[in-house]
Amino acid sequence: MAAVGERSAREPSPLVSAKALVKRFGEFEAVRGIDVEVVKGEAFGFLGPNGAGKSSAMRMVGCVSPRSDGDLRVLDMDPQVDGPSIRARLGVVPQEDNLDTELSIRQNLQVYGRYFGLSRAHVRAKATELMEFAQLTERADDEVDTLSGGMKRRLTIARSLVNDPDLLLLDEPTTGLDPQARHLLWDRLFRLKQLGVTLLITTHYMDEAEQLCDRLVIMDNGRIVAEGSPPELIACYSSREVLELRFAPGESGDVASTVDGLADRVEVLPDRVLLYTENGEAALSATHARGVRPLSCLVRRSTLEDVFLRLTGRTLVD
Amino acid sequence: MAANTEITGAARSRAATLRILPPGLYAGRASKVLERSLLVSKKMWLVFLSGIVEPAVYLLAFQIGFGRLVTEVVGPGGEVMSYAAFVAPALMMASAMNGAVYDATFNVFFKIRHARTYEGMLATPVGPVDIAMGEISWSMLRGGLYAVAFLAIMTLLGLSGSPWVVLLVPVALLVAFTFAALGMACVTFIRTVSQFDYIQLAVMPLFLFSATFYPLSVYPEPLRPVVQLSPLYHGIELARELSVGVVEPAMLGHVGYLAALAALGLWVTSRRLAGLLLR
Structure with a gap:
């Protein structure tokens, strides 16, 4: 006691x-x-x-x-x-x-x-x-x-x-x-x-x-x-920013090798390529320089969702 | 560290001694569960009315119809009494049973399977034993209310000869409590509405064959122990004897049987609610 x-x-x-x-x-x-x-x-x-x-x-x-x-x-x-x-x-x-x-x-x-x-x-x-x-x-x-x-x-x-x-x-x-x-x-x-x-x-x-x-x-x-806290988790399991490049379905796979080395981590989805990086704008210029021409592109801050998907995967759980 | 282990050990042995009802299932709040039912019941006066009308119609049928054919029977203590006066206490117990069973089955089923009412209660200190006791008490009151209304009609028709009939009220409450406890225990096993037919299947013969309309001596010897299994039989015996002022030691047996079944029903209900809702 x-x-x-x-x-x-x-x-x-x-x-x-x-x-x-x-x-x-x-x-x-x-x-x-x-x-x-x-x-x-x-x-x-x-x-x-x-x-x-x-x-x-x-x-x-x-x-x-x-x-x-x-x-x-x-x-x-x-x-x-x-x-x-x-x-x-x-x-x-x-x-x-x-x-x-x-x-x-x-x-x-x-x-x-x-x-x-x-x-x-x-x-x-x-x-x-x-x-x-x-x-x-x-x-x-x-x-x-x-x-x-x-x-x-x-x-x-x-x-x-x-x-x-x-x-x-x-x-x-x-x-x-x-x-x-x-x-x-x-x-x-x-x-x-x-x-x-x-x-x-x-x-x-x-x-x-x-x-x-x-x-x-x-x-x-x-x-x-x-x-951890949300910022800690983002810092630990994701990057500060994310560059999203959108492609016509099926074309994203070909880009993967081209953008190699431009970000801390690259994730290839059927319709998108995600580049996890400290500086999204810089990564965007670099991909342009390498001749990548996506349908659209978006630079955003990393969120808890990125952490979540990285840790629990993108497979649907039922 | 040693102190810690000791505490855990003590908690374990305490848990072991209370195996019958594990700790934490009762918080002394059954009255609060009952309070909720009373509040809800204020909107349900029509339901009560219908519950009272049915046995009253039976009673009238016996008074006008059967009473003409079978004028007199030998009641408890060898006293000759009118057939309607013989049947009336039995019908009063049956109405207590019906009221209690109806409430403890349909209403409780709705709360367990659809409304999740009990899940809300269990998030408070209220435990399954509180719920079982509160709900069974409410069903008992409802059955008791039917019985009291029935007694009033009996008196109006001149069928309650002795002042002893006031003692039928506590008997009706005991019968109602027992059937509410048994009914609620059964309903915890029911999964679909159609399975309510099984309960009806049990209640109907109980109503007809619990020495309701004729004394036990009418049955052939080998069948009598079967009739005596019916809780309603014990309630009817108590009520019938008390209605003419007969008091005998065998009554303790009737009370004991009903009380034992009530305790069993309460125990099963509590265990089942815990099993269903505290998984």
């Missing part, structure tokens, strides 16, 4: 700490030994293609899925033993909305607060405050089914905040939303971050990860393949 006290005096213990965490469903290994630490106040992302094990990891952290192997501490407790105490301090936004369709919007928030053991007076005030936050005040007494997808999402996020959680788990929070709705949601999540709420987000949207996450891991096939 003394050791534990000493540690907490030195540095705050992480909100989530996983070591060699494994999740198996029968023979299938969804999560194959991951190490993760999430500290207070940060926005941490699980990035990965479908089936990478993000949601399984998230469900274990959310104490609704027992781990198969390894160690997991959430809020310094063991999910297997203290599930209810941990969940009392979590906010959860699931991948698919599971709002209570038999209740109104206001009732959804109030009843959910009651599951946390909060008083009637408290949840009444909290519901009003959260509807304001989610811009749903005018719909307070409407049925859930009358809401648009974006509104339902906002209500789900509002609901997850009813207990003022220490840690908010968001499983693909903006999947299926139109750009307006996504930006509004990001705005709300950013505000929460400013308020000091720790966020744990899974996503396969790179822009979402770049917008929201201070630090992230890229998962593929149940394993973590890279870890």
Whole structure:
């Protein structure tokens, strides 16, 4: 016990700490030994293609899925033993909305607060405050089914905040939303971050990860393949800029040998050639000099998407 | 490091002793689950009305129809009573059963398979045992409500002779709780709507052959133990005896049987919900 006290005096213990965490469903290994630490106040992302094990990891952290192997501490407790105490301090936004369709919007928030053991007076005030936050005040007494997808999402996020959680788990929070709705949601999540709420987000949207996450891991096939902040990952696994040369289908292959040596890395796709380089404009002039005549060309900054595709491949995962 | 291992060891042995219901499945929030049902029920008064009408129609049929053909039967304690008064407590228990089973199956199925209501609850401190207890309690209240309405109709028709009939209410609640627990346990195994026919297939003979319309002594000797397996039979025996003020030690057996099945249903439901939703 003394050791534990000493540690907490030195540095705050992480909100989530996983070591060699494994999740198996029968023979299938969804999560194959991951190490993760999430500290207070940060926005941490699980990035990965479908089936990478993000949601399984998230469900274990959310104490609704027992781990198969390894160690997991959430809020310094063991999910297997203290599930209810941990969940009392979590906010959860699931991948698919599971709002209570038999209740109104206001009732959804109030009843959910009651599951946390909060008083009637408290949840009444909290519901009003959260509807304001989610811009749903005018719909307070409407049925859930009358809401648009974006509104339902906002209500789900509002609901997850009813207990003022220490840690908010968001499983693909903006999947299926139109750009307006996504930006509004990001705005709300950013505000929460400013308020000091720790966020744990899974996503396969790179822009979402770049917008929201201070630090992230890229998962593929149940394993973590890279870890860092978005700029660190870009610096480490991609280049500063990317030159994209577009060709008629089938012609790109011939160009590959011509542009050899003009960039740190060259990727040949059926219709494009990508040159990863520190200076896109310089590379563009060099390719022109070598007589390459693409249909169109584009110099852009490297993004997390480049990192992601490099690490998890371009093959479609179903 | 040594201290750490010790803690893990302690947690393991604690987990082992609670193997029957693993830790973390109960948070003492069943009443909050029940609260939700009460809130939803405010919109469903029409459903309640329909649930009350059915047994009342039965009762009228017996009072007007059968009652003319079969005027008197020997009831519990050897007392001669009108046939309608003999059947009424049994129908009251049947209405408690129907109300509870209906709620614990159709509504729960919808919440498990379609609405994901329980998944939302499980993200809060609420655990599967809380859900099972809350939902079964609600089904019990619904069955109990049907039974109370039935009792009122019985009284209006002059079929509740003794003041003892107020004791039929707790019996109806016990019957409703047992059937709600068993019904909810069954529904966790159901995958499609068409499989509800199996539940109907079980409920119908229970209704007809639980000594509802004639005493157990009418059945041939070898069949009697089969009838006695029916939980409804035990509820009906309790209700029928209490309706004429007969109290005997054998009643404890009826109560025990119903309580044991209720506990089994609650246990199976909790385990199944955990298995389905906490994977």
